[in-house]
Amino acid sequence: MRSVQYFGPKDVRVQDAPDPGIEDPTDAILRVTTSAICGTDLHIYHDKTPGAEPGMIIGHEFVGVVEEVGSAVREIEPGTRCVAAMYTACGRCPACLSSNHRGCPHFMMFGAGPLAGDLAGGQAELVRVPMADMTLAQVSDGLSDEDILFVGDILSTAYSGLIAGAIHPGDAVAVVGAGPLGQLVVACAPLLGAGTVLAIDLVDERLKQAAELGAIPVDARAGDPLDAVFDVTNNQGADLVVEAVGTEPALETAFTLPRVGGRVVLLGVLVEEPFPVTAGEVFLRGLSVSAVIGNPFAHRPELMRLIEAGRLSPGRIVSHTMPLEDAAEAYRMFDAKEATKIVLKP
């Protein structure tokens, strides 16, 4: 099969790989119809993911049709159209039963290398999906791949972040970064009661898209974003700040924005970045800080209902649809911010 493989910094190639097969009775094989390049993939692309190995198949956002199932799979049949969660979970352990699926001892993330379970990714024609009954969710026929694809990662991450940030009705929410993840935070925040949403970015197109979703666009090149936040919060600062980039400058910006007693949620992937403020600053300002890895298992049922009801249209963030064979160019474009979100078609 054809697959997107990582070979080193800014070096991804589309190459042949052996077709995956059933390894455990709970596995399914999914024939991928659409996959996406995620910001997390860019961390691999930039060689910032510990343990990433040359030749590993990347990608963790994908949707497709089940081709084959193992003998212990009960809920999913061949021919079923499904979206995958970005990581696996058993659904039966104490962590899963307390909705802490990230803490499941069977956690493996697709396409993220040996430190995340060494599970091949979904930017490929076929992918092996462990614990398929839990990892896959059936998709209604009426929903497009593009609308449902992000339930497995960035839409769930956006939603999980707002929930973890204890969003309250009327909250002023500042979103640092209006890339794909930030756009979906902007889209979800009003559904959970946000009063005002500000989207902070450096890219005109992304600011325009965020404005179309109802956010106040804040161009960080034009001045201190805190002034824009002060302007709409009576000089108090944001109730909830969502960092949706995962870089030191974005992190620094995020910690300038909350009000006294405000909340900061970190969604962008961070590895070695230091905290930009002291513990004393956090204490004296009474901040609550949460680092969140999205939980598709906890939130995909409600997110799918919101999409079906037309309250969410995640597919609108897709700026480019490209053949899987063009993945190297797609990565270059995404990295250069020439595209908001790219999906790949095998």
Added chain:
Amino acid sequence: MALFKDEHEVYRYLGQIFRVSLDDPELASKVRGTGLIVRIDYTNPDSTIGVDFDNAGLYLGAGQLPAGFTPNMSLKMSADDGHGFWLGKLNMTAAMARGKVRVKGSVPKMLKLMPLTKPLRSRYEKILADDGRADLLNV
């Protein structure tokens, strides 16, 4: 109606108390080495004061700020509130909570700085009294 008729009056009085502060040996010994660089933008009348506590630098007017002046604390408030602060009539914490004062920068640094200004209030009153400004003292 604003208490100060123009920015020159702001610099004459609020600027002067900052000069006194920087020259005060006790305060200077406490703020030097902190790296504290403060910019205060006043409104009504619009005026700007920059203070580099490490180097005892005082700049009156936005146009007087030296190139590369990068504050690590910024405040924005009305000049009336700035005046009220030095008279001890403005509770800074309450003013912030009410949105009257816009503060950017390190809260711990600000909390360290505020108490140091307290002993200087009488000096501010003296500046006004010496200049015959009973109208500003009795607001």
